[in-house]
Amino acid sequence: QKEVEQNSGPLSVPEGAIASLNCTYSDRGSQSFFWYRQYSGKSPELIMSIYSNGDKEDGRFTAQLNKASQYVSLLIRDSQPSDSATYLCAVIGSGNTGKLIFGQGTTLQVKP
Amino acid sequence: GAVVSQHPSRVICKSGTSVKIECRSLDFQATTMFWYRQFPKQSLMLMATSNEGSKATYEQGVEKDKFLINHASLTLSTLTVTSAHPEDSSFYICSARAFLGTDTQYFGPGTRLTVL
Numbered sequence: 067q068k069e070v071e072q073n074s075g076p077l078s079v080p081e082g083a084i085a086s087l088n089c090t091y092s093d094r095g096s097q098s099f100f101w102y103r104q105y106s107g108k109s110p111e112l113i114m115s116i117y118s119n120g121d122k123e124d125g126r127f128t129a130q131l132n133k134a135s136q137y138v139s140l141l142i143r144d145s146q147p148s149d150s151a152t153y154l155c156a157v158i159g160s161g162n163t164g165k166l167i168f169g170q171g172t173t174l175q176v177k178p
Numbered sequence: 179g180a181v182v183s184q185h186p187s188r189v190i191c192k193s194g195t196s197v198k199i200e201c202r203s204l205d206f207q208a209t210t211m212f213w214y215r216q217f218p219k220q221s222l223m224l225m226a227t228s229n230e231g232s233k234a235t236y237e238q239g240v241e242k243d244k245f246l247i248n249h250a251s252l253t254l255s256t257l258t259v260t261s262a263h264p265e266d267s268s269f270y271i272c273s274a275r276a277f278l279g280t281d282t283q284y285f286g287p288g289t290r291l292t293v294l
Contacts, residue, residue, distance in 0.1 A: 098281050109271045109288040110222070154222075158281055163227070164210060166273075166283055170221050 069093060070157050072169035080177055085142040087153050087172050092136070095160025099131055101140045102154040104171065110154055113140070145176040180206050182274045184286035191262055192294055199257045199289045201272030207252035208274035212283060213245075216269045228255045262293045 070091045079085045087101075098117055102110035116122045116129040116138065128141040138157075142149055152173050156166040181204040191197050201211055210229050214222045226236045226247050234247035246258040255274075259266055269290050273283040 100282070102285075107269075109269075109285045112282065112284060115282050164275060164281055165212070165224060165227065168222055 069167045070155055070169040072155050072172045074170055076173040076175050078175045078177060079145050081145060081147060083145050085145045085174055087140040089138045089155030089169050090136055091157045093159040096157045098158040099138045100156040101129060102156060104152045104154055147176045147178050150174055150176045180276060180284040182284050182286040184272055184289050186289060188290045190292045193263050194261055196258055196260045197262055197291060199270055201255045201286050203253045203274040206276045210275040211249060211255040212273045213247060213257050214271045264293045267291055267293045
């Protein structure tokens, strides 16, 4: 079982729709969770961090964390073609190394 | 937000030469920097963790004598690819973790290395 799992996609949504990206992790002791966006040929860009159960909103983005289910999600409201990218879920595990453990990423395509 | 720069953004070199890549945190002090490599259509692969003033910790399978890392100050880490070969051609990305109690990593823009 991979430590952090994401559906590689592609996930295709029409412009203006809500895109829902999901991620599960295996280390129950993980405390820190991140979503990064990576455009083709570019480096990852931090979208959001989340540490507590529940929802965290930032503009069109909402991160959701459920530690009991070991599940993190990212919702993108009013999706735009410019949101088309690979979304990386990353977790810092319980070993206190500070290392990010990445999922394989979900490719999102927002169609005009 | 926290800004991390990398230099150069792109480098082409001949096989057998060494290439140095710089990673700087511009508006914060970074106790820890990380070096990643990414091949086309693959996920980021952590190469090493670099702590200011101490030796880098390399991930399994990464040759420490080939990929020399120096973290001489709280704002600068360097990666030197020694005796580069075509198979070292990749996208090298650094990230920095801020000094004061956060575990968030901010990524540099990356360096694309092509070894001929």
